[in-house]
Amino acid sequence: MLDDFMMRALLAGLAVALATGPLGCFVVWRRMAYFGDATSHAAILGVALALGFQISIFVGTLVVALLMAMIVSVMAGRGWAMDTTLGVLAHSALAFGLVAVSFLPAVRVDLTAYLFGDILAVSRMDLAIIVAGSALVLGLILWRWSALLTATLNEDLAHASGLSPARERMVLTLSLAVVVAVALKIVGALLIAAMLIVPAAAARNLARTPEVMALCAVAIGGFSVWGGLQLSLWQDTPSGPSIVVVAALIFSLFTFAAALVQKRPGR
Amino acid sequence: MTLIQASGVCVHYGGRRALFDIDFSIAKGEIVTIVGPNGSGKTTMLRALLGVVAPSRGSVTRKAGLQVGYVPQHLHIDPGLPLPVRRFLSLPTRRSAAQIAAVLDRVGVPDVAAQNMTTLSGGQFQRVLLARALLMQPDILMLDEPTAGLDQPGVASFYRLIEDVRRDTGCAVLSVSHDLHVVMSASDRVVCINGHICCEGTPNVVRAAPEYRALFGMGTGGALALFQHQHDHDHEHEHHKEDAPHAG
DSSP, rough: OTSHHHHHHHHHHHHHHHHHHHHHHHHHTTTTTHHHHHHHHHHHHHHHHHHHTTOOHHHHHHHHHHHHHHHHHHHHTTOOHHHHHHHHHHHHHHHHHHHHHHGGGGGGGGHHHHHHHHGGGGGGGHHHHHHHHHHHHHHHHHHHHHHHHHHHHOOOHHTTOOOOOOHHHHHHHHHHHHHHHHHHHHHHHHHHHHHHHHHHHHHHHOOOOOHHHHHHHHHHHHHHHHHHHHHHHHHOOOOOOHHHHHHHHHHHHHHHHHHHHHHGOOO | EEEEEEEEEEEEEEEEEEEEEEEEEEETEEEEEEEETTTTSHHHHHHHHSSOOOOOOEEEEEEOOOOOEOSSOOOOTTSSSOOHHHHTTTTSOOHHHHHHHHHHHHHHHHTTTBBBBBSSSSSHHHHHHHHHHHTTTOSEEEEEEEEOOOOOHHHHHHHHHHHHHHHOOOOOEEESSOTOOOOEEEEEEEEEEESSEEESSSSOOGGGGGHHHHHOGGGTTTOEEEEOOOOOOOOOSOOOOOOOOOOO
16 A cells, blocks of 8 residues: 555645644644744755755754754743744745755755655655654644643743643644654645644634644645645646645635625624 | 742842842732732732742742632733633633533623633633632632723622632632722732832721722722822832731
8 A cells, every 4th residue: 555655645644734733723823833934944954954964854854943943932932022033033044954955966956845845755764754753743732732722821820720831832842843854745844834824724714612623724734635635646736835725725715604604693 | 827938039030120029928818919000010929929930039939739720910812712711711620511610600600601712701701710710729819910901890899709709718819900099908918019018008998088989889899998009209228118007
C-alpha cells in the first residue's frame, strides 16, 4: 500500500492535518499568526544549514524553527511590540534563508520544493518521521489541552488555578517547531502558517465549543489535503498551494454560509 | 490563621518601582479591600500576593495548599474562541452538570450555562467569573476590580453576593477597587495604597454622609459604604505609615 506515492502523500498530509488542526486553533485563539510565520519562514534557513552541513533536513529545520520560536517567545515575554518585531523576524528569516541557500549552487533547483512543499515526493522514511512528529504534537496538545486552554484565556487565572502559564507557552512553542519541521515537505515554508490558520478559521464558523472547533479544523485540514492532492494530480498544480487553495475555498464557503444563517433571524 | 503574608515586599516593573515596603497579611475569613488611584500598584499587589510576579525584595508566603479563587480584572475572550459558560466553568478541572447548575444558581445567573461567554452582559460575566472562582472551593477569593463596568445597583448586588458567599463558605475575600468612595461595607479592613501602604483601617461608615447614601439609593441594602480618603500628601516620607484605626 505504501508503494503508491499518492497513498504516502495522502497519509503524510492527513497526519499533519491531525496536528495542525488543534495547534492551529491555539494559534488563532492566542493571535499567534505572525508567530507561526516567523517560525515557519525560519525553516528555509534550517534547510540551508542542513544542506550545508549535510545533516537531515528535518533536524536542520527543527533546530532553527525551535530557536526562532524560543527567541520570539522570550521577546513576547519581555513585552516587545510584537506585530512589528514578528514582521521583521518573519521576513528576515526568510530572506536570510534564501540568501544562505544560494551559497549552495547544487540545490538551487530544488528550492521550490522547500518553499511550496513536495508532498508527492514523500518517501517511506519521510512518512515515518512526519507521522511520528504529528503524533508527538497531537499527544502533547491532548495531554495539556485543559491547561493550554486555561492559560490561553488568562495567564493569571491559570496561575491561580495552580498551572504554570510559562510551561504551557513552552508546549505550544515546541509543538509549533515540530509542526514546521514535519509540514515543510507537505505545504512548504511559505504556507505552513496557512495550514495552521485557515482550517481553524473555517472551523470557527461551525463550532460552539473549543473541542468541536479543533475537531472541525482537523476534518477541514484533512479534506483540504485530499482535495489539494487531487487538484495537484489532475491539473499538475504545485501541491502545497493547492492544499491551501482548497482550505481557503472551504473557509470562504463556511464564512459566507455562516453570515447568511446569522442574517436570517433578523429579517 | 494567616493565609497570605507579605513582608517588606518591593516589586519592580521594567526598571520602575511599582510597589515598595509592603507589609500585609490576611487571615482566614477576613474581608480586606485594597483601594488606590490608577497606577498605584493595586493590581501588582494582588499579583504579587497571588505569586504571579516575584518580589524584587521581601517575601510573600502563602499557607501550604492554599486554594485561591481569582477573578481577574479583564478577561478578554478572542472572538475566534467559541466558549460556552459551562465549558468555561470546567477550566481547568472538569465539573459535573450538577455542580455547574448549582454554582450558577448560587451566583444568580441560573440560565446562562449554554450561552457563549461573549454574549453575556457585564454583570452576568462578572458573576460567571465569580462562579468559576467558587468552584475552586477557595480559602480566599481574590477579586481585581470585580465591579468595573457595572452600574451602581449592579455593584451593590455583586458586593452583597460576595458577603453572602463569605458568610456561607467562610472564605477570606481580598478585593481591589480604584474607587475610594465605594468599598464593601462588610470590609474588616481597607488598605489604601499608592506605591506603598498609605494607611489602613475600618471603612469609615456612611453615617457622616447621608447624601452619598441617597446617591446609591436605599436599594443597595447598605451593601455600599464610603471610605473617605484624600491623596494629598507627597511621598518624601516614604517610610511613614499613617496611623489609622485598625480593626485587627
